[in-house]
Amino acid sequence: MTGLLAMFRRLEGPQTVGRGPAFWGLFALVLAAALAYPLFSDGYTVGNTVYFFVWVFIALSLCLIWGYGGSLSFGQTAFFGIAGYGYGIFTINFGSAYGFTLLALVMAVGIAALFAVLLGYFMFFGRIAGVFLGIVTLAVTLMLERFMAQTAGPEWRIGSARLNGFNGMSAMPPLTIPWPGEPIVLFADIGLYYLVLGLLVLVYLALRILMNSSFGNVIVAIRENPERAEMLGYDIRKYQLITFVIGAALAGLSGVLYTVWGQYITPSSMGMTAAALPLIWVAVGGRSDLTSTVIGTLVVLAAFQALTIYGSQYALVFMGVLLVLTVLIAPNGLVLGVMNWLGRIAARLTQRAG
Amino acid sequence: MSLLELRKLNKHFGGLHVTNSVDLTLQAGEIHCLIGPNGAGKSTLFRLILGEHHPGSGDILFAGENITALKSFARIHRGLSVKFQVPGVFKGLSVRQNLEIALQSRHRGEELEAEIDRLLTFLGLESEQAQVAGNLSHGQKQWLEIGMAVSLKPRLLLLDEPTAGMSPEETYMTGEMVQRLNADGMTVLAIEHDMAFVRQVAHRVTVLHLGQVFAQGSIDEIVADERVAAIYLGQAHA
Numbered sequence: 001m002t003g004l005l006a007m008f009r010r011l012e013g014p015q016t017v018g019r020g021p022a023f024w025g026l027f028a029l030v031l032a033a034a035l036a037y038p039l040f041s042d043g044y045t046v047g048n049t050v051y052f053f054v055w056v057f058i059a060l061s062l063c064l065i066w067g068y069g070g071s072l073s074f075g076q077t078a079f080f081g082i083a084g085y086g087y088g089i090f091t092i093n094f095g096s097a098y099g100f101t102l103l104a105l106v107m108a109v110g111i112a113a114l115f116a117v118l119l120g121y122f123m124f125f126g127r128i129a130g131v132f133l134g135i136v137t138l139a140v141t142l143m144l145e146r147f148m149a150q151t152a153g154p155e156w157r158i159g160s161a162r163l164n165g166f167n168g169m170s171a172m173p174p175l176t177i178p179w180p181g182e183p184i185v186l187f188a189d190i191g192l193y194y195l196v197l198g199l200l201v202l203v204y205l206a207l208r209i210l211m212n213s214s215f216g217n218v219i220v221a222i223r224e225n226p227e228r229a230e231m232l233g234y235d236i237r238k239y240q241l242i243t244f245v246i247g248a249a250l251a252g253l254s255g256v257l258y259t260v261w262g263q264y265i266t267p268s269s270m271g272m273t274a275a276a277l278p279l280i281w282v283a284v285g286g287r288s289d290l291t292s293t294v295i296g297t298l299v300v301l302a303a304f305q306a307l308t309i310y311g312s313q314y315a316l317v318f319m320g321v322l323l324v325l326t327v328l329i330a331p332n333g334l335v336l337g338v339m340n341w342l343g344r345i346a347a348r349l350t351q352r353a354g
Numbered sequence: 355m356s357l358l359e360l361r362k363l364n365k366h367f368g369g370l371h372v373t374n375s376v377d378l379t380l381q382a383g384e385i386h387c388l389i390g391p392n393g394a395g396k397s398t399l400f401r402l403i404l405g406e407h408h409p410g411s412g413d414i415l416f417a418g419e420n421i422t423a424l425k426s427f428a429r430i431h432r433g434l435s436v437k438f439q440v441p442g443v444f445k446g447l448s449v450r451q452n453l454e455i456a457l458q459s460r461h462r463g464e465e466l467e468a469e470i471d472r473l474l475t476f477l478g479l480e481s482e483q484a485q486v487a488g489n490l491s492h493g494q495k496q497w498l499e500i501g502m503a504v505s506l507k508p509r510l511l512l513l514d515e516p517t518a519g520m521s522p523e524e525t526y527m528t529g530e531m532v533q534r535l536n537a538d539g540m541t542v543l544a545i546e547h548d549m550a551f552v553r554q555v556a557h558r559v560t561v562l563h564l565g566q567v568f569a570q571g572s573i574d575e576i577v578a579d580e581r582v583a584a585i586y587l588g589q590a591h592a
Contacts, residue, residue, distance in 0.1 A: 006463070014451055214458045221455045224444035228499075231404065231442070232456050233430035233506065 011205065013212025015068070015220060017289045017339050022346065034197055043189040047261075050188055052301050053196045054257040059281050059297040060207060060290065061250035066279075067287030068211055069243045070223030071129065074275055075137030076251040078144050079112040081270035083252030084259040085148070085163075086111045088172040092161040096173035096183075105175065105256050112252030113245050120244040124237045129226070141270045148267035168266025175260050188261045196257055200294075203250065207290050210246075219243055273316070280319050284326045286336025296335040356415075357382040357510055357541050358403070363412035365398055372398045374565040375412070380510070385532065385542045387552045389576075390562035391585060396545045397439060399562070400512055403543075404436055405429050417509065435508035439515050439545075441495035445488030449479055449498060452487050456502040469505075477501045492519045496528070504535060511535065513544040517551050529554040561585075 012019040018027075038046045058076050065073045086108035094100050122128075123136060152165025163169060175192065177184040186192040210216055221229040222236050230236050259265045268274060278297075285296015300322070307315035330337040358380040365373045373395045380386050388396050401407040403414060405426040414422045421429055444452050453470045461469045474480045477497045482490060487498060496516060503511060516532070517525040525548055532555050536542055546552050552559060552573055559576045561569040569582050576582055 014448065217451070217455045217458060220447065221444050224446050225442055227406075228438070228442035228444065228502075229455075230426050231430060231436050231438075232502065233427050233459065235425070235427045 007209055010209045010212040012208075013216075015211040015216050016208050017291055017336065017343065031201065035194075038190045038193055046190055046193050047188040048305075050193050050196050050261055052298055053193075053200055054254055054261055055278070055281070055301060056200055056254075056294055056297050057203065057257065058251045058254035058278050059285070059293050060203060061247035061254070062278050062282045063287055063290060063293040064207065064211075064250070065243055065247040067282065067289070067293070068216065068223065069219050069240060070226075071240060071244070072131070072134040073137045073244070073247065074134040074279070075139075075141035076247065076278055077270045077275045078137070078141035079116060079248040079251035080255035080258070080274075081141070081144055081148070081265070081267070082115055082255070083108040083112040084255035084265035084269060085169060086252075087256045087259050088169040088265055089158050089161045091172045092169070093159040096176040096185075097178075099176065099178040099183075101173055101175045101260075102177070105253075105260075108256050109249050109252040112255070113249040116245045116248030117241070120241045120248075124240040124244070127237075138275060141275050142272065145267045145270040148270070166267060168264055168268075170264035172259065172263055174263060186260070192261060199253070199257075203253075204290060204294060211290065215239070215242075277319065280323045282333075284322055284334055286333025286339070288332065289336050289339070292333050292336035292339055296333060299335070355382045356380065357417060358543070359413075359415040360399075360403070361413040361415070363399070363402060363414065364410045365395075365402055365407060366410055371565050373402065373409075376562075376565070376567055378560060378567060380541060380543060382509075382541055383536070383539065384557045385536050385544070385555050387556040387559045387573075388543065388545045388562060389547070389552065389559060390568070394562040395565040396562055397514060398565075400436065400514055400545065403429075403512065404434065430506065430508075433509035434512065435503040435506045435510070436512040437496070437499045437503045437514060437516060439518065441492070441499050443487040443490075443495050443498050443502070445486070447487060448484055449487050449490070450474070450483040452498060452502060453505065456505045460505075460507075473501050473505055493521070493524045496520065497531075500528075500531070504540075508540065510541045510543065513542065513546075515545055515547065517546065517548050522550070525551050526554065 037049070058080055061076050062073065065071055065076075087104050090104035090107060091101055094104070119140060123133060128136060148163065149166045151163035152167070154162070156163040156165070161169065174188070175186040175195065177186065184191065186195055211219070218229060218234050218239050221232075221234070222239060226236055255265070255269070258269070281297040281300045282293050284300055285294070286292030300319075304315050304319065307318055326334055356379045358378075360376055360378040363373055363376040364371070376395075376399065388399070390396055398407060402409050405421075405424060409422065412422075413420055416429070416432055416434065419432070421432060424432070444455065447455075450470060453473050454466065457466060457469050457473070474483055477500075479494065479498060479501075482494065487495065490498060496519070500513070500516060513532070517528050520528060529551050532542055532544070542555075544555070556573050559571065559573050560567060561576060561582050563585050568585065569576060569579050571579070
């Protein structure tokens with residue numbers, strides 16, 4: 001019981017912005033609004049919101065590895081793609097009966113994590129760091145994209161699942177929950193919305209607890225000064241690997257949910273543009289804070305979609321400009337900058353009141 | 355009893371012999387100072403002891419165990435600890451968090467908080483605890499890092515120029531801190547250029563020159579040694 005209490009106390013701490021009744025009150029308000037929102041909206045818009053939420057997981061994965069851990073991974077999309085394709089291959093072969101789609105989700109995320117164990121082992125135990133880590137991870141995701149793009153021929157199949165080259169894989173069954181009477185199929189509207197929202201809240205809170213724990217302390221210590229961290233007796237390679245694997249699992253979760261949402265996955269989801277975009281969301285939001293990352297990602301995604309109406313090329317140029325502006329004006333992130341500013345004002349007000 | 359023993363330690367980068375067959379024995383409980391002109395190989399010797407560099411040949415024995423092949427973190431677990439030449443604090447984190455990271459593997463919960471408070475008092479950094487470590491003065495950063503190194507309760511503390519950039523008063527206070535730690539049973543090996551500090555604390559002094567042990571003895575013996583004066587002290591006194 002005291003262990004549980006200590007865990008919840010870690011929801012607040014030096015590694016995460018936001019504390020006290022004001023913050024959690026606002027959090028509850030936003031959550032209540034998110035829960036009520038589908039009641040006042042149509043299926044298409046709700047489905048579109050699910051699409052936004054899906055990307056937040058890969059953004060959080062980058063926030064963890066890059067923002068907190070200090071290792072820039074350019075290849076989170078590799079895990080996204082592996083898990084997405086993995087889900088497709090499992091469910092096209094074995095269908096959706098007996099709740100298998102849920103098992104497929106877990107297994108697909110597991111495969112992405114396993115791949116990260118292998119890749120991460122060679123990188124971190126080989127002491128690859130800094131810009132080289134970015135180069136290796138980018139190369140991996142681009143290689144996977146190239147490979148999947150040439151699997152158009154009928155010989156490229158796993159069981160009954162055709163890989164379909166550049167066109168990608170489609171028509172995999174959506175997530176299905178077995179239920180007495182009739183199974184509940186989570187199509188990309190209200191059903192999937194509540195599942196993804198639930199996962200998002202769970203992951204967000206769990207990451208807050210993790211980053212404010214002693215594990216999180218070591219992760220930021222490695223970012224600040226890896227040599228000093230090692231000379232305090234921490235095997236930093238192990239900590240980096242674990243962080244990398246957790247991040248890969250989150251990126252994989254993003255990939256599965258994306259595949260489930262649109263019932264398709266293509267090689268371009270692992271391509272250059274796809275790999276670069278999460279970096280922009282996270283950098284603009286504030287990579288070293290979970291809340292800033294979530295808000296930043298949702299805002300930038302919505303802006304991006306609104307701009308795409310006028311042409312996706314312009315939207316991409318805008319993304320580039322946004323990144324440059326962030327680096328120049330608020331290198332730690334625009335949302336984080338605003339939140340810190342609000343925090344200072346709140347502190348001043350409470351000081352005056354007290 | 356010898357705590358640290360370096361046997362014929364060699365390290366070369368290409369054709370440059372940075373340490374050349376260094377033999378050095380540290381007795382448990384002593385404060386030993388390592389001096390020598392720039393480029394003598396002092397910092398490289400530290401990196402060899404810590405496992406950041408690996409010797410071309412030779413052995414490192416710590417408390418009787420051969421640790422030559424061990425990784426750095428494993429050597430720390432055996433009872434080594436270090437303060438680097440350039441203060442290696444976690445600049446973006448608060449002073450308190452710096453100490454928490456150093457202490458958290460030994461203490462938990464309220465005991466951890468109490469231990470952090472105790473260390474803050476020892477270092478005289480209570481009022482700076484909420485500050486970001488990067489904003490501390492140079493001397494305060496040095497103390498904070500010494501505090502982190504000491505918090506591991508090491509058997510051997512390595513100090514690479516602990517008083518660099520400090521005023522004479524700060525240097526003297528650091529010397530007193532080192533003596534207090536030594537009185538509690540900590541063996542200390544310090545690289546130092548400040549002769550006042552060496553005179554204040556050193557039981558024994560080793561002079562390193564061109565990667566080799568050049569002379570060894572008490573500070574008075576070293577100062578009296580004309581050969582040493584010629585390579586090192588002579589320049590300092592000139």
